[in-house]
Amino acid sequence: MDFKFCTECGTKVPKHYRVCSNCGKQFANVQDSYEQRQGADASGGTTSPNLHEIKEPIVNNERSKKQASRSKKLTLTIGSILAALLLGGYYLGSTLTSKQKVIQKFDEALKEKDASMLVGIVDTTDPNIKISAENVFPFISYIEENSQNPTFSALEKAGFVNIHPSGKKWLLFDNYKINIKSFYPVISTNYDGTEIYINKKRVGKINRGEGKTFGPYLIGEYKLKALYKGKYATLDKEEVIDPKSINSKEIEVKFTLPENNLSIYSDEDDAFLFVNGKNTNQRIGEIDQFGPVVFDGSITIHAETEINGNVIKSNETTLVDEDFTNVGLIFDYQEDDPAENEVVTAGDVRESSEVVTTEEDLSSLNVEDEVKVIRAEYNSINKVLKNYNVNKLGASFTQYINDNGIIKKIVKKDNGVTTEYYFWDDGSLFFIFTTTAKPLENRYYFKNNQMIRWIDSDKRTIDINSGKVNQEYREWENFWVNQILSSID
Incomplete structure (x- = not known):
């Protein structure tokens, strides 16, 4: 039997087939070839396929053609659906990560005072800050107290925030985050061993004349407190950092605690100073400044010295008036017989x-x-x-x-x-x-x-x-x- 190959799909089929048994393509001159083959058989040539053998492939090919048509339609339908889904997904993804959507979520978080929502959409340029609900709270607090209608636009004009690209989301879409300004307080004081508190949290100790850097902190309202605990006085002072005053990465805060020190003098420089009846083991002549002290009546001072084998006390002074910081401890004694x-x-x-x-x-x-x-x-x-x-x-x-x-x-x-x-x-x-x-x-x-x-x-x-x-x-x-x-x- 002779064969031929389909010019459409390359399938090998008997030469007398009129259509391709695989893809249904019709072949040219099949009828003429068939009649010539019938004449050859009558003259004693090679036996031709019977009519049933010819018709059967034709029927099968028609069925294959219909099936192929259905397959193409299904493929086109599925492709259209996938294309629509992809386009819709891309549009949805780009919308969810757009600048407008991030700003909208930011405004909503401020309105609802939702720190957890804010954490997901804000960041800062300082790598030393890890964004958390705790450190965005001062920012939310300040906005709540100082703005009746807080929006990104208003805060951007004030220089507190800005929006910027932040990588890709789902490998396809530009992601955006809102950057909150950050700063470092540099704190100094006039007493050694002063404790520093920021928003009621103890952050460390500093010494006199030392400018120590704390932070960083996200911009917001912060209450700073300096606390000095001395032997004769406890002194404290508070300062509030207003975000509007933060013009650079560092802001200087100076705590000048009350200089509640005494200048003590006496007519006996070798006399010892006593505070509330206890010897300080300090001689009056060696004291430059004594303190700090409090002027609430809780401290009484005097001096004692020994003269001719007798312990003599000076006058006593109770500290109640901070305007009088020069105290004289004078010994009222007689060298001669008073009689x-x-x-x-x-x-x-x-x-x-x-x-x-x-x-x-x-x-x-x-x-x-x-x-x-x-x-x-x-x-x-x-x-x-x-x-x-x-x-x-x-x-x-x-x-x-x-x-x-x-x-x-x-x-x-x-x-x-x-x-x-x-x-x-x-x-x-x-x-x-x-x-x-x-x-x-x-x-x-x-x-x-x-x-x-x-x-x-x-x-x-x-x-x-x-x-x-x-x-x-x-x-x-x-x-x-x-x-x-x-x-x-």
Whole structure:
């Protein structure tokens, strides 16, 4: 049997087939070839296939053709569906990762105060920050408190955020994230061993003059606290970092804690300082600055020294007024036998004369300014007290006199319970300070021998401009002025 090959699909088929048994392609001149083959058989040639053998392939080929058509349609349908799915998926993917979608999610997270949602769409350029719900909270908190309608657009204008490409998502789509600005606080203080807290979390210790860097932190509102715990005082101060003030990667924060230090002087530099009855083992002459201390009445200081085998104590001072940081611890002792000296009592002094002061119109006086002048003069006298001539009138009354013979200060003790300090400038009384063992303290300020302010033991302030000047005030004024001016005679 002769064969031929289909020119469409290359299938080997009997030469007399009119169509390809594989793909259904029709062959040319099949009929002519068949008739010629029938004539050859009649003349005694090769036997031809019978009619049934010819028709059977034709039927099969028609069926194959229909099946092929169905297959093509199915393939086209499936291809169209896949193409639609791919196009739809690509569009959906690109939409989900677009700038607009990320900004929309960012605005929604701020509105809902959703830290976990924010974590998935924000980052920072600082590799030392790992984005978490904890470190984005100060950012959310600040936005919540300072913006009625927080949006990406508004925060971008403020310089707090920006949006940028962040790699690929699903290997196909550009991914975007919102960058939050970050910063480093550089903190310094004026006390060694100061503890630093940021948003109530202790982050470390720093020393005086040391600028220490903390962070980094995402931009937001941060409350910083410096805490110093000393032997005689606990000092603290807080500062708030406003994001609007952050103009660079680092922001400097200086904590200047109160300089609650004392300048202590005495007429015995070798005497030891005692605080609340306990020896500090520090000699007065070796102390430059003592502290820090608190002025809440919880600290009382005095000095002790040994003279002729006897331990002598200075006056005691209770710290209640931070305006008076120069403290004199003076020893009131007699080298000679007190019995051999003439003792002048307070009663003797008061009875020596009666002084009547002339009143001036001080209603227009700026009392606050005058008080500042008085305090400055008070400090200047105490600083050079050791240079004055000391005139002791008994064990309880001491005068400090300058080289011109002018009394600058008097210290008077009453039964070891009350101590009174009087100060003069150019012969005029300007300040009286009294303290008792409780302690109860009173402060009296004078101008031209007239009282202009009185701060009593309850820390109530009465001055000539307060509207509280009454008979009680005038009685105190007359009593003290007459008492002290009489003591000079």
